[in-house]
Amino acid sequence: MASLRSLTFSLRGKLLLITLSVLILGGVAGMWLVVESYRDSMLGAAHASNEALAATIAEYGAAPLIFEDVEGAEGILEKLQTNREVVRATLLAESGRVFAHYERKGAAGTSKAARLIAEKQVMHEGRVVGKLVLEATTAAVEQRIDAMAERISIGIAVLVVLCALLALRLQLIITGPLARLASAMQRVGAEGELGARERYQGTDEIAVLYGRFNDMLDQLQQRGRERDRSQLWLRTLVESLPDQVLVFDSEGHVMDVRGEASQLPHLARGRSIHELMPADVAQAMLEAVARTLQTSQPVRIEYQLGAEGHHFEAVLTPLEAGSAENWRVLAVSRDVTERDRLQSQFLRAQKLDAVGQLAGGVAHDFNNLLAGIVGYAQLIKLGRGGPEAGKEILDISARASDLVKQLLRFSRKDTATKRPTDVNELVRRVESILRHTLDPRIQLTAELPSSALTVHGDPSQLESAVLNLAVNARDAMPSGGELKLRARVLALDALAISTLDCELTPGEHVEISVADTGTGIAPELLAHIFEPFFTTKEAGKGTGLGLAAVYGTAQAHRGGIQVRSEPGKGSVFRLFLPRASDVSTTVSSSAPPRGSGRLMLVDDEGVVRETARALLMELGYSVEAFGRPRDAITFFEQNHRAVDGVLLDMVMPQLHGAEVVERLRQIDPEVRILIASGYLGIGDDDSRQLAGLPILRKPFTLQELAEAVAELLRRPSSKEAARAHA
Amino acid sequence: MLWTAGLLVALCIGSSTVSSQPAYSEDLVKAVLLERIVTFLSWSTDGVDSPVELVVLGEGTLGREVQRVYSRRKFAGRPVAVRFAEKLEDIGKAHIVIIGRDHAADLNEVLGACASQGVLTVGDTPGFGERGVAINFYRDGTRVRFEVAPRALKRAGIKASYKLLTLARVVGGT
Numbered sequence: 001m002a003s004l005r006s007l008t009f010s011l012r013g014k015l016l017l018i019t020l021s022v023l024i025l026g027g028v029a030g031m032w033l034v035v036e037s038y039r040d041s042m043l044g045a046a047h048a049s050n051e052a053l054a055a056t057i058a059e060y061g062a063a064p065l066i067f068e069d070v071e072g073a074e075g076i077l078e079k080l081q082t083n084r085e086v087v088r089a090t091l092l093a094e095s096g097r098v099f100a101h102y103e104r105k106g107a108a109g110t111s112k113a114a115r116l117i118a119e120k121q122v123m124h125e126g127r128v129v130g131k132l133v134l135e136a137t138t139a140a141v142e143q144r145i146d147a148m149a150e151r152i153s154i155g156i157a158v159l160v161v162l163c164a165l166l167a168l169r170l171q172l173i174i175t176g177p178l179a180r181l182a183s184a185m186q187r188v189g190a191e192g193e194l195g196a197r198e199r200y201q202g203t204d205e206i207a208v209l210y211g212r213f214n215d216m217l218d219q220l221q222q223r224g225r226e227r228d229r230s231q232l233w234l235r236t237l238v239e240s241l242p243d244q245v246l247v248f249d250s251e252g253h254v255m256d257v258r259g260e261a262s263q264l265p266h267l268a269r270g271r272s273i274h275e276l277m278p279a280d281v282a283q284a285m286l287e288a289v290a291r292t293l294q295t296s297q298p299v300r301i302e303y304q305l306g307a308e309g310h311h312f313e314a315v316l317t318p319l320e321a322g323s324a325e326n327w328r329v330l331a332v333s334r335d336v337t338e339r340d341r342l343q344s345q346f347l348r349a350q351k352l353d354a355v356g357q358l359a360g361g362v363a364h365d366f367n368n369l370l371a372g373i374v375g376y377a378q379l380i381k382l383g384r385g386g387p388e389a390g391k392e393i394l395d396i397s398a399r400a401s402d403l404v405k406q407l408l409r410f411s412r413k414d415t416a417t418k419r420p421t422d423v424n425e426l427v428r429r430v431e432s433i434l435r436h437t438l439d440p441r442i443q444l445t446a447e448l449p450s451s452a453l454t455v456h457g458d459p460s461q462l463e464s465a466v467l468n469l470a471v472n473a474r475d476a477m478p479s480g481g482e483l484k485l486r487a488r489v490l491a492l493d494a495l496a497i498s499t500l501d502c503e504l505t506p507g508e509h510v511e512i513s514v515a516d517t518g519t520g521i522a523p524e525l526l527a528h529i530f531e532p533f534f535t536t537k538e539a540g541k542g543t544g545l546g547l548a549a550v551y552g553t554a555q556a557h558r559g560g561i562q563v564r565s566e567p568g569k570g571s572v573f574r575l576f577l578p579r580a581s582d583v584s585t586t587v588s589s590s591a592p593p594r595g596s597g598r599l600m601l602v603d604d605e606g607v608v609r610e611t612a613r614a615l616l617m618e619l620g621y622s623v624e625a626f627g628r629p630r631d632a633i634t635f636f637e638q639n640h641r642a643v644d645g646v647l648l649d650m651v652m653p654q655l656h657g658a659e660v661v662e663r664l665r666q667i668d669p670e671v672r673i674l675i676a677s678g679y680l681g682i683g684d685d686d687s688r689q690l691a692g693l694p695i696l697r698k699p700f701t702l703q704e705l706a707e708a709v710a711e712l713l714r715r716p717s718s719k720e721a722a723r724a725h726a
Numbered sequence: 727m728l729w730t731a732g733l734l735v736a737l738c739i740g741s742s743t744v745s746s747q748p749a750y751s752e753d754l755v756k757a758v759l760l761e762r763i764v765t766f767l768s769w770s771t772d773g774v775d776s777p778v779e780l781v782v783l784g785e786g787t788l789g790r791e792v793q794r795v796y797s798r799r800k801f802a803g804r805p806v807a808v809r810f811a812e813k814l815e816d817i818g819k820a821h822i823v824i825i826g827r828d829h830a831a832d833l834n835e836v837l838g839a840c841a842s843q844g845v846l847t848v849g850d851t852p853g854f855g856e857r858g859v860a861i862n863f864y865r866d867g868t869r870v871r872f873e874v875a876p877r878a879l880k881r882a883g884i885k886a887s888y889k890l891l892t893l894a895r896v897v898g899g900t
Contacts, residue, residue, distance in 0.1 A: 063889035066762050072893045125765055125803075 012175045019167040020160060027156035035149045042141045046085065047116050053083065054118035054134035061091045061132055062124040065099060073100035080104075080134075087115075088135040091122070099130060113139035177206045181213060194221045244333040247319065248273065250293055252286045255328055281305065285314070289329045292316045311337045365403050372396040394701070401699045402464050418557075420580055421462060423453040423487050423510050430466045431485060434474070441480025448487050453510045456580040457557045465553040468546040469514040469573045476518025476571065484515045489579060500576070502560025508579040509559070513572055520567040529563065550575070592706030594620045597644035597713055601625040602632040602660065603676070604652040608698065612647065612676070612705065619706050629655040633663050640668040645712050647696075650677035658690060674712045676700070753791035755870045756850055756863045760792065760822075763861055763872065764802040766890035769821065769844050770883040777805040781817050783836065784826025788850055788863075792824070814839050825859060827851040833859070837878075845882055855897040860884070862897075873897045 009017065057076060064073035073091050077100055080086045089102040115135060122130035177200050187193040194217055200210040238245055238258045245258035252273035273289075274282045281303045292299040298317045305312060314333035321327050376393045379385035431446045438444055455462070466485070473483050490496075490511050497504045521529060530551040550573075554561045557577050565571035599621050603609040606627060613625045624643070626632035629652055636643060646664060650657035657675065664671050676696040694715070696708040764778075778801050782789025793808035800806070811817050814836055823845055829836050830851060837858045840847050848861045855862035855873030860882060862873040875898035879886050 060889060060892055063766065063887075063893045066765070067759065067893055069893050076892065 010175075011178065012171050015171040015174065016164065016167055019171075020164055023160050023163050024156075027160060031149065031152045031156055034152060035145060038148055039141075039145050042145060043114070043138060046136065046138055046141050050085070050116045050118045050134060050136040051120075053080075053086065053136075054120045054132055057089065057091075057134060058120035058122045058130075058132040061100075061122045062129055065091070065093060065122055065130040066124055070100055074102070076100075077102035083136075085116075085136040085138070085140050086134060087137050088133075090133045092131040092133065094128060094130050096131075113137045113142050174206070177210070181210065184213070188217065194224065241332075242334070244331075246331045246333065248289055248329045248331060250289065250325065250327060250329070252282070252289060277303075277305065285316075285331070288314070288316045289331075292318050292329055293327055309337075310335050311340055362403065366400060369396050369400045369403070373400075397699060398701075402460065402467075404699075418457050419459070420454050421457050421459040423455055423462075423512060423577070424448045426459060426463050427466060427485050427487050427512065429463060430470055433467065434470055434483070438474060438483070439477075439480060442474060442477055443480075443482045444485075445482070446485040448485075449489070453487055453489060454580045455510050455557065455577040457577060458553075461553045461556070462577070465550040465575060466512055466514065468550050469575070472546060473514050473516035473518060473571070473573075476516050476520070478518075481517035481570070482515075484513075486513045486515070487511065490576070492576070500560065500562045500574075502554075502562055502576065504560050504576055505558065505578065509576045510579045512575040512577070514575075515570065515572040517570040520570055521563070521565040522567055526563065526565060530561070592619060592703045593710040594706070595710050595713060596620050596622075598622045598624070598642055599709070600632060600636060600643045600646045602629055602646065602652075603627070603649035604629075604654070605649070608649070615702050615705055616647075616709065618702075619709070621709065629657075629660045633660065633667075636664055636671075637667050640664075640671065643668075643671070645672040645674060645709065647674050647676050647709070650675055661690065661693070672712050672715060674708055751787075751791065752865075752870060753787045754795065756788050757791045757795045759863065759870065759872060760788075760848060760861070761796070761802050763890065764822070764846075766887040767846065767879070768885045769846075770885070777807045778802070778822065779820045780806055780808045780822045780824070781820040782808065782810045782824045782826070783814070783817060784812070784828040786824065786826035786828075786850070788848075789824050789826075820845055822846045822848060824848045825851075825854065830854075833857055841881060844884065846884055847878060847882070855895070858898060864895075871895065 057080070060076045061073060064070070064076065077089045077091065080089050080102055081104070084104075086102075087104045090098055091100040093099045115137060118132075118134045118136075120132045120134070121128050122132055180198055184196045184198045187196045197214050197217065198210055200207050241258075246254055247256035247258075249255050254269050254271050254273070254276070257269060273285055276282070277285060284301055284303060288299045288301045296318050298315055300313065300315050302311065302313050304310060312333050313336045314331050317330045317332075319328040319330050373393050373396050376385055376389040376396070379389045380393075427446060427448055431444065434444055470483065470485065477483070488511055490509050491507070492500075492504060492509050493506050497506060529547050551561055554575055554577070559575065559577040561576070562574045563571060564574075599616055601609060601613055601616070601623050603612065603625075604627055609625050609627060613623045616623045624635060624639075626635065632646075633655075636646070648657050648660060652660075657677070661673055664673065673693050674696055675690065675693050677698060694708065694712055696704065700708070780789075780792060780801070782792070789808065789810060792806075796806045796808070809818075809820075814832065817823060817839060820840075821844060823836075823840050825833065825836055825847060827850075830853075833854065834857075837847060846861065847859045848863075849855070849859040850863040852862075852864055855864075855875050858875060858878050860875050860878035862875070864871055864873060872894055874886060874891060874894040874896055876886070876891075876896060877898050
C-alpha cells in the first residue's frame, strides 16, 4: 500500500487505475462466482439427470429381468446411445450376475471430467429383481462451463475496455474542476491575485472545496485589508511619536529610522552606531543590543548626550526575523530631560504640600494647647490661678510634648525608650484623660483584668497610640455612642495569627482593643488608614499622622494592629503587643533628686535656657548658662576643671552640638555631657561624637531633669564612657 | 418352498429359451411366462381374496401345464382355480381363458363371449394376437415370446404396464 501511495501518477492516471482495478477485480471475481455457480448448477443437474436416467432405465429394466429377456434389456440400454454423457450401463440380475451391459464407444472423456455413477435397484411388485449401474461423464458439462467462462472472459475484457474509455472521459468531471482550482491557486500563490474566484455548479465535495477556497481568499483579502490598515495606523503612530525609533542590526548599524529620529539627517540608514553617539554611549548601546538579542527580553538603558547633558532613556527590544543572524533590535529612545525636571518639581511641590498639611494640623493642635497655657498663665499673672493653674499648664505642656513626640516618631527621629510597662495602668491613664474630655453622650467603659499585663515598650508611645485610637473613636461618634477600652492576654499560635492580618511571632500577646459604635470606615478606605497624611477629617482637624504613628508604634514594639469596621456600626482596633514577664515597673520617686556641683548649660533658646537654669539652681546646682556655643567653649577652655557636667543643646545655629561635643572633649576628654534636645539631626543617632552620651528629651519636667543630671554626675567620665561603648 | 425356489431358478435360467434347455418344456415356459405377464396386469374388478379363475378352453397342453405348475403354489400371489371347458357355454365365470388352437374357427365367438369385463384371453396359436386375443405366445427361433393386443386388454378392462409392452410385440393396434 505504501508503494501505491508513492506512485507519482496524475490524478487522472490514479482514477483510471482505480477504475480498471475495480473493474478487473470485480469482473474476475464475478466471473469466478458465475462460473462456479454455473458449474455447481450444471454438475447438480447432470447428477440429477444421471440419477433420473438410471431410475428410468431401472424401471424399464424390470420387465427384461423378469422375463429373462437379455436382448430386451440390451435394447433398452442401447437407447442410451443418444445420451452422450452416459458412458457405461450395466443391468445386474438379482444374483449380481451381469444381465446386460452397454458401453459407449470412444468415451474417453477429458482429464478434468468427473464420473457420475448412479446405482438403482430394479424393483417389481415391491421386490428387488436386479440392479442398474449407470456411469456418466461430466465432460459435456465441463465443455459447456469452459465455453461459458470463455464467453464471460471475452465479455469482461470488452467491458473493461469500454469502461476504461468511459472512465477516461468521466474522470474529467473530477480532474477538470481540480485543474481549474489548481490554476487559480497558482495565480494566488505566484501573482498574489487574491481576487481569483472560481465557480463550480454542484453540491458535491468539489463544490465544498471551491467554497472553502473562495472563503479562504475572502478571509485573506479581509486580513490583508486589516493588515494594511493596521500597518498604516502603526506607521502613522510611529511617525508621530516624539520618540526616536531606530532599528539596528546585531552589529549596531542603523537599518531603519522612524518617528522623531527621521527628522534628524545624521540618523541615516546604514550608519554605524559609533558614528551617531559618543564612544561610551555607543558602547553601552551595543552592549544593550547584544544583551537583548541574547536574552530575547527588552533592555532599558539611560544615557546622556549633548553639551547640555540631555538625559535619554531607551528601550531595546529584539525583533525576530528568521534566522538568528537576521534578528534586529528596535530601539525607542526618548529625551526625558524635561520629564525629569518636571518630576523633580512635582515631588518638591508634593513634599511642600505634605509639609503644609502637617504644619496646619500641628499648628491647630499647638494653638489649642498654647491657648490653654496662655489662659492659665494669665490666671497666674492675675494671682488667681493657684497651684492648679500650674498643674494644668504642666499637663497641657505634656500633651504638647506628646504631640511633638508623635511627629518625631513619624519622622523616625525619636528613639523609643523601652522598659517594662503595665498596660493596665496605661489604659487607666488613657481612660482618665478621656473621662475629662469626652462628650457626655459618649459612654466610656474599660475592661481590664485584675492581673498585671506587662509589655516591654515605651509607655509614652504606647499611651499615645491608645489615646490616638480613642480620639479617633471619639471623632467617629459625633452624636454619641459607646467607646470601649479593653486589655487582655491572648495566646496566639500560628493559626490564630494567620487570621489577624498582621505579622506576629506566636506566643502570648497583650491585646489592647478600642471599640466604638460610630460611623465606621468604608471598605475602600480601610486599606489606606495607616498611610501617613491619610485622614478623613476636615482640614485642620487632623494631621493624618495618628494612625500612621500607631502603626509605627506597633511595628517598633514587634506587635501589630488589626482593624474591623462596618460602616454605620462602628470600628474595633486591636493592638497586639508581645507580653513581657511581669516585673515591677519603675516608679519615679515623687521628689526630684537634688544635687550639687557646677554645671555648664548651652542652649541657644533663651526660654529653655533660662527655665533650665532656674530649675537646676532650684535643685541645688551651680549653673553657667550660654546662648552661643563658642562662648561656652571659650569658658570651658578656661574652667573645665571646675565644670562637673555639661547640659548641651544639639541643634544650634552657630555650631552643631556634635561639634561642640568634639571641641569640649578636645579640651577635656573626661567631660560629662548630657544632651538635652527635642530633635536629633540626621545622622545624630549613631554619630561618633554622640555615642554613649545620655540624652534628655525636651521638653522635660523637673523630675526628668533632676534624674538625668543626677545620673550624669554619677556616670564615669567621658573616657570611661567611650571605652565602655567600644 | 424348496420346490418353488428350484422352479424359479430353473425358470430364470431358461424361461424364455426352450431350445437350449430341453429339460423345460415350452408349455412350462409359457405357463411361467403367463404368471409373470399377469404380474404386469391389473384388473379393474379384481377381488383380492378370490382365487384366480383360469379356464382352459379346447385342446392344448398349456392349460394342463398351468394346472400342474400352479396346483400347489399361488399364481401371481393368489390361489388359482383351473377348469377345463369343451364348449363355449362351459366357460362360466373366469378371469383368464386360455383358448386352444382348435377354437381358431370360432375364435370370434369365443372372444365375443369373453368380451365381458375382466377376462384375459390367452393363446399360443400364431395369428391369434392379430385376431384379438390379448396375450398370444409365439416362437421366435429358440425363444418363446408373446404378443399383446392393447385393444383386447382395453375391452376387457385390464391395464397393462408399459414395462410389459417394451418386451412384447404389440399387435392389433393401440
